[in-house]
């Protein structure tokens with residue numbers, strides 16, 4: 227079972243950094259050159275089963291947009307990022323969602339992530355603004371930090387769990403509820419008390 231996941235969002239929101247944090251467990255400061263189609267696979271264990279996530283990093287820059295469109299069609303999941311210190315990256319989320327609905331499969335799993343949560347003093351977007359936007363589009367939401375690693379693993383595992391539950395039918399089991407799972411995990415880790 228290989229699940230295609232792609233990271234999208236404006237240039238500079240931290241897509242490559244989030245991927246590096248998830249893959250290597252560390253933050254490499256400084257900008258990565260705008261990257262197109264960097265992909266790698268990770269094995270994620272979900273309920274004692276291994277799920278292979280193939281993750282593609284896309285470039286936020288306009289000139290690469292047509293390349294990104296090509297990835298949408300085959301994607302099972304999309305992690306859509308904005309930067310909590312950038313109003314414009316948040317305002318552009320609606321445009322990203324319009325594009326996603328145009329090019330991606332209708333049953334694609336979408337998760338909204340407010341990245342750079344460690345930069346609280348420079349915050350431009352309140353947490354509840356992110357929550358409200360996510361609710362409007364019925365997508366799960368969390369704030370992440372590629373720097374400290376907060377919620378990074380949770381974002382990817384929640385997506386993997388959701389995808390696995392959709393790919394494999396469990397007629398006798400209740401449907402996996404990604405929103406509830408995320409809320410329960412957040413409470414468990416006590417991760418978000420400083421927001």
Ligand SMILES: Nc1nc2c(ncn2[C@@H]2O[C@H](COP(=O)(O)OP(=O)(O)OP(=O)(O)O)[C@@H](O)[C@H]2O)c(=O)[nH]1
Nearest residue numbers: 237238239240241242243256258286342371372373
């Ligand atoms: N403090 C902080 N800085 C971050 C975080 N994530 C990314 N950055 C910084 O933000 C800048 C942009 O990060 P990238 O990972 O290159 O952003 P990107 O979205 O991949 O950019 P494009 O490839 O141009 O689309 C870099 O200087 C990163 O070090 C974070 O969670 N916290």
